[in-house]
Amino acid sequence: MRKKxxxxxxxxxxxxxxxxxxxxxxxxxxxxxxxxxxxxxKAQYPEGMRWTNANSYRWKGGIYSTGYGCAGxxxxxxxxxxGDLPARLVKPVSFKDVRAxxxxxxxxxxxxxxxxxxxxxxxxIAEGNYNxxxxxxxxxxxxxxxxxxxxxxxxxxxxxxxxxxxxxxxPGEGQRFWDVGSEDWFYTxxxxxxxxxxxxxxxxxxxxxxxxxxxAQFAVILHRAAKTPAPLGGKDFADxxxxxxxxxxxxxxxxxxxxGVDLIRGYDDTxxxxxxxxxxxxxxxxxxxxxxxxxxxxxxxxxxxxxFADANQVTPYAQDAMRWIAGSGIIQGNxxxxxxxxxxxxxxTSRAECAAIIMRFLEKYER
Numbered sequence: 606m607r608k609k610x611x612x613x614x615x616x617x618x619x620x621x622x623x624x625x626x627x628x629x630x631x632x633x634x635x636x637x638x639x640x641x642x643x644x645x646x647k648a649q650y651p652e653g654m655r656w657t658n659a660n661s662y663r664w665k666g667g668i669y670s671t672g673y674g675c676a677g678x679x680x681x682x683x684x685x686x687x688g689d690l691p692a693r694l695v696k697p698v699s700f701k702d703v704r705a706x707x708x709x710x711x712x713x714x715x716x717x718x719x720x721x722x723x724x725x726x727x728x729x730i731a732e733g734n735y736n737x738x739x740x741x742x743x744x745x746x747x748x749x750x751x752x753x754x755x756x757x758x759x760x761x762x763x764x765x766x767x768x769x770x771x772x773x774x775x776p777g778e779g780q781r782f783w784d785v786g787s788e789d790w791f792y793t794x795x796x797x798x799x800x801x802x803x804x805x806x807x808x809x810x811x812x813x814x815x816x817x818x819x820x821a822q823f824a825v826i827l828h829r830a831a832k833t834p835a836p837l838g839g840k841d842f843a844d845x846x847x848x849x850x851x852x853x854x855x856x857x858x859x860x861x862x863x864x865g866v867d868l869i870r871g872y873d874d875t876x877x878x879x880x881x882x883x884x885x886x887x888x889x890x891x892x893x894x895x896x897x898x899x900x901x902x903x904x905x906x907x908x909x910x911x912x913f914a915d916a917n918q919v920t921p922y923a924q925d926a927m928r929w930i931a932g933s934g935i936i937q938g939n940x941x942x943x944x945x946x947x948x949x950x951x952x953x954t955s956r957a958e959c960a961a962i963i964m965r966f967l968e969k970y971e972r
Contacts, residue, residue: 634686636704637705638686639705639706640705642686643685643731646681650739652740652742655737655738655739656674656678656733656734656738657674657737658674659674659883660674660734661673662678662684664684665684665687665689665690666683666687666690666692668694668808668811669807669813670807670808673817673883674733674734674817674883675716675732675733677733678717678732678739679718680708681733682706682731683708683719686759687759692757692758692759693758693759694755694756695755695758698751698756699751700750700751703720703728703756704720704723704760705722705723706719706759707719707756707757707758707760709730709750709753710753710757710815711749711753711754713754718730718731718732721741721742726747727746727747728745729742730742730745755784776810781796781799781806782806782810784812784813784814789814789957790957791814794957794961794964795957797960798960798964804956804960815955815956817883817884818884818954818956818958818959819880819884820878820879820880820882820883820884821854821880821881822854822884823889823959824858824869825853826959826963828856828857828861829857830896830963834860835856836856836860837865838859838863839860839863840859840871840878842858842871842878843876843877844878845858845878851880854880858880867895868892868896883953884953884954884959885951885952886936886950886951886954886958887926887927887948887951888954889936889959889962890926890929891922891923891926893935893962902970904929906932907929907932908931912946913948915950918950918951923950933969935962935966936948
């Protein structure tokens with residue numbers, strides 16, 4: 606008898622849980638509720654709190670699994686408001702369609718912000734990694750909203766009927782990824798790297814050209830470029846242990862840090878590798894410089910760097926590498942309005958930039 610009562614109670618619990626979830630799914634969130642959920646996070650993440658690309662967050666919305674820096678902060682607030690509702694991507698962005706809680710990718714696919722409020726002529730936003738900190742309350746005009754690269758929304762399509770959002774945007778005819786089009790400057794490098802198996806997408810439909818490159822990702826890219834040799838030895842890093850979550854980069858890091866290869870070094874003072882740390886342009890130069898030495902390629906082409914306005918900002922350890930990589934044309938200067946070319950040595954490297962750099966390197970030395 607007792608077993609029957611326990612089974613009956615279990616059935617009621619399951620039924621109640623299913624009914625509760627169904628009711629929650631049917632109840633469309635209002636913008637006021639979304640705003641309150643996000644603004645409640647301000648006590649935990651106050652104005653001016655340090656937030657850089659070293660901060661990351663695993664998102665429940667899909668499309669992207671993890672966001673770093675500005676994307677991570679936007680994903681954090683998004684989950685606070687929407688829980689585990691799936692996201693969908695909208696491109697192009699129309700001002701009339703944006704709502705509180707929507708995430709905008711702006712500034713040429715380099716910065717993510719989340720909308721707190723929609724006004725008649727613009728929006729109020731929250732953002733991470735704004736001058737390396739959390740910032741609440743900056744405004745963007747309607748024109749700036751519509752200049753966004755794309756929008757991630759977790760509202761159902763059609764304005765809140767309670768239906769689940771559609772699947773993330775799919776590639777168009779002839780496209781490998783929805784976010785890499787033939788008109789993009791990085792189209793050829795991305796296609797070249799992916800067709801050769803040196804780089805791959807974040808998932809089957811998304812490449813993430815504007816996402817920052819991590820140290821683990823770059824180790825894997827160099828390992829694939831070298832035809833995935835077996836790691837011989839390699840350093841032991843406290844934050845690189847072989848688990849189901851790290852196996853995709855474990856062998857690459859062991860190979861890249863092994864004696865005789867020595868491409869990617871850890872942080873000597875901590876014994877850590879920092880697999881999720883973002884790679885700067887001068888770090889890529891240094892690692893490729895070592896890789897060229899490992900492959901016994903010529904490193905004779907050098908530049909005196911005087912054509913670059915910020916040559917004095919190159920860290921001493923990377924100066925030889927920067928002279929070589931700029932002289933060989935593998936890394937090219939960035940043109941800024943009213944200024945000379947700049948190397949931007951301390952700037953983060955996007956996945957699109959990495960594809961272009963590796964393509965130029967291989968064209969010069971391996972074709």
